[in-house]
Amino acid sequence: TQLLEQSPQFLSIQEGENLTVYCNSSSVFSSLQWYRQEPGEGPVLLVTVVTGGEVKKLKRLTFQFGDARKDSSLHITAAQPGDTGLYLCAGVDAPYNQGGKLIFGQGTELSVKP
Amino acid sequence: EAQVTQNPRYLITVTGKKLTVTCSQNMNHEYMSWYRQDPGLGLRQIYYSMNVEVTDKGDVPEGYKVSRKEKRNFPLILESPSPNQTSLYFCASSLRRAGRSSNEQFFGPGTRLTVL
Numbered sequence: 001t002q003l004l005e006q007s008p009q010f011l012s013i014q015e016g017e018n019l020t021v022y023c024n025s026s027s028v029f030s031s032l033q034w035y036r037q038e039p040g041e042g043p044v045l046l047v048t049v050v051t052g053g054e055v056k057k058l059k060r061l062t063f064q065f066g067d068a069r070k071d072s073s074l075h076i077t078a079a080q081p082g083d084t085g086l087y088l089c090a091g092v093d094a095p096y097n098q099g100g101k102l103i104f105g106q107g108t109e110l111s112v113k114p
Numbered sequence: 115e116a117q118v119t120q121n122p123r124y125l126i127t128v129t130g131k132k133l134t135v136t137c138s139q140n141m142n143h144e145y146m147s148w149y150r151q152d153p154g155l156g157l158r159q160i161y162y163s164m165n166v167e168v169t170d171k172g173d174v175p176e177g178y179k180v181s182r183k184e185k186r187n188f189p190l191i192l193e194s195p196s197p198n199q200t201s202l203y204f205c206a207s208s209l210r211r212a213g214r215s216s217n218e219q220f221f222g223p224g225t226r227l228t229v230l
Contacts, residue, residue, distance in 0.1 A: 041223055042204050043157070101162065104156040107156050
């Protein structure tokens with residue numbers, strides 16, 4: 001069974017601080033997705049990384065896929081209260097057209113205080 | 115508006131009383147899936163469907179059934195609910211484009227189920 005270990009599980013910081021969330025596995029994934037979930041809603045896709053070593057930026061969020069495609073990180077610069085939420089990483093174990101599915105990490109609950 | 119809808123959003127029931135959670139998407143997606151979300155465990159896949167009349171077990175299928183008679187609908191059935199099925203349930207859908215390594219999954223708003 002493939003597992004994705006996400007850390008930390010909880011993070012409480014002050015507005016303006018930087019933070020990094022890690023997503024690690026012993027398995028190789030064909031791609032990795034990051035989702036954000038707000039209370040009372042379903043997860044919403046932030047980004048997909050496909051190539052080993054790939055870095056994608058979304059405003060103050062930087063996503064990186066490890067060279068070996070086994071791990072990923074999400075870095076937030078100058079966090080704001082609006083960044084508060086549950087962040088989930090999800091690995092795709094095979095291309096979708098070959099029946100691949102998402103395997104989710106446990107999630108990181110981020111709270112950014114004003 | 116493109117969306118995945120689930121009903122009901124909240125449900126409290128008793129052990130053994132059959133229930134169905136409906137899921138519908140208006141994006142003409144081939145792939146649909148059910149997940150349950152529990153604290154500290156993330157999202158775990160219950161069942162998925164690659165297309166109409168094609169369903170398969172996910173990681174935690176015990177105690178659940180699904181059907182896919184139409185492309186847009188993917189109901190989740192609990193024939194005899196038990197307290198360990200108390201959870202937050204999400205339906206999701208996505209396209210399956212050949213040659214793509216992944217596609218975005220669109221999630222419904224969730225159904226919070228309590229089994230007493």
